[in-house]
Amino acid sequence: MNQEFTLTIFSENSIGLLNRITIIFTRRKINIDSLTVSESALKGIFKFTIVVDSTEQMAKNLVKQMEKQIDVIRAFYLTEDEILHQEIAMYKIETSSLLETNLIEGIIRRYNARILELTKEYTVIEKTGHKAETQELFEQLKPYGVLQFVRSGRVAITRLKKEHLSSYLENLEKEHRDPVTV
């Protein structure tokens, strides 16, 4: 049975690794729903957050294939209840259409959104939240004419105190006092 999994991958910062990781999905004809990359809390170690819709068995296999990549340190698959996650969305609306009614204040309050920029021509609204929430705001704003809309990929952190990776790396370093790396 398919369900949503968030894969987190910790890696060295090496050129082409993103390609190696996405090949694992394309080869199996699995669509990536969302992907973000950024440096993790550990200096020099990068964290990929990838959302896929798959079976648990497939998610397990994907993680093993990721870890098989030389520059990947560890990879994990996580379910909804193991993580906190957010996406950010931005909406550009024609300012004049917003001014025609007085509903905009209610919308901004209700959705905990904020106005980033306001010009005579357009207004940019920003909202963070789950996809369902940013989508709902999109639907609300539709009648005003959404000129532009963008949503980021998911960022996620686990409900554990420290990064999954920290203790693993500490143990590794203990075993290899004199690491040799390119």
Place this chain on the structure above:
Amino acid sequence: MGTQTIEEKKVAQTETVNVTGSDALLLSLITEGASTIFGYPGGAIMPLYDKLMDYKDKLKHILTRHEQGAIHAAQGFARVTGKPGVCFATSGPGATNLITGIADAYMDSTPLVCITGQVFSALLGTDGFQETDVVGVTMPVTKWNYQVTKAEEIPEAIAKAFYIACSGRPGPVVIDVTKDAMMNKCDYSYKRCKYIRSYIPEPRVNNVQIEAAAKLINEAKKPLAVVGQGVILGNAEKELLDFVNKSGVAVATTLLGLSAIPNNHAQYTGTVGMHGNAGPNIKTNDCDLLIAIGMRFDDRVTGVVAKYAPQAKKIHFEIDKAEINKIIQVDAPVLGNVGETLAQILDYIQPKQYPEWLAEFKACDKVEYDRVIKEELHPADGKINMGEVIEVLNDSAKGDAIICTDVGQHQMFAMRYCNFNSTRTWVTSGGLGTMGFGLPAAMGAQFGCPDKKVVSISGDGGFQMTMQELGTIAYNKLPVKMIVLNNNFLGMVRQWQELFFEERYSNTPISSPDFVALAASYKIEGETVLDRSTLKDAIERMYNSEGAYILEIKVTAKGNVFPMVPAGASVSDILYGDENKK
């Protein structure tokens, strides 16, 4: 600056010297123990080829007639020696001609270090002459790859390449080096790579897993071990033999596991898979414990997965954790190098024997002999059969030759009927099934083992794919014995057309040149065998010839390989080929 100056300074000592990137690369190879390089020069790699002349006494470069020949030769070399194969190719077409071999090595876990030339770094991404994104193109088929654009990166990149190619589950590595990186100077010192924090080549052996597996083995009534190439790659032949002897289990091998255990061993029951033996295939679905050792449950081994040994408990000895539960769910995974895990489990298993269980395999052998083997190996009349040729070759080779095959029917006959006494004497393209592999692989095997007899067995189709390497064989006076089983068909595809495509022989009849005359033009000896009565003497002449020898044997046109587990069938649903005759 003379060769010896640099070399003596560098290889012997650890001080830093200032050299070109090409020098650094070649010195790195020497330090890693490379001695033979297969390759082909071209524009972007010219600085490296120029410097090769200064290291002639340490590095032997074999000029093949095509880059595909070079990489298959490197594969053959690696498979028989256990050392990494090294090959050179230039940018663009040179590099893309390596791809088939890289993909083949990736599937069959062969350690290779491929060095490709690349255009000047300033030209990268500009569609320069002979520019191909080699790192991009080889990414899906390499264990690791890396582009070097600065001379000073070379020693570390090469050190990492050898470490990654050879450690853990081996595989091919590509290092793409820009022309300016070869030409520029750098301070060279070499430090072998022994650790990369993001790469754990061998999972640590877990005693809990060992004990769990041992418990299953001790409780089993009908255990069957299926041995893959992992045993050979892990140099674990002795550990396997000890395990087999003590545990008493029935043993089968996969296509690539052949030669890991002598096939005259009392508990050896044959090969598994599509054209494997009836016994181990049928008994896969009858055993109560399946012990997979260094194998990966390829679809040619399992048949339809849902019907693969559903009744059995399963143990999987494996170094690559991504293989655990990838295809077949197992009860007891045992992660680690099989050399270690098999040695460790020995203390936990009870000595046992299973005479009745082994007798069941003998009963299957009898059926297979009566329905398939007897007619294949001892036909009353008609043209020569492929299987017969292998049987006669056994009389000369006595299980001691290195057998290299191409891909197709002859390969399956060789797998079924060749005898093997010792390890690393069987070189074949398994996972990728690369036609054209056999001849250049045999060439590389001969370079790797100059004192052994190397026999290449090909079909008329596959031989024509890489037969330009006759030039390399002739020039280097390699005593490779070449058997071409000529049925004027692309036999395996024809067999499938006969069985599954209503005998519509689309593009499988194939013509050939006069192979013996062709070889003669390279001053290679040979003869054609048309008749059974002359087969034995001809094979003996070939086998005992001083130099290279080609033996073209005209075989029956529409011979089929049986038994056969058809695609999509269960391994115990075997066709013997005589079903319609009954």
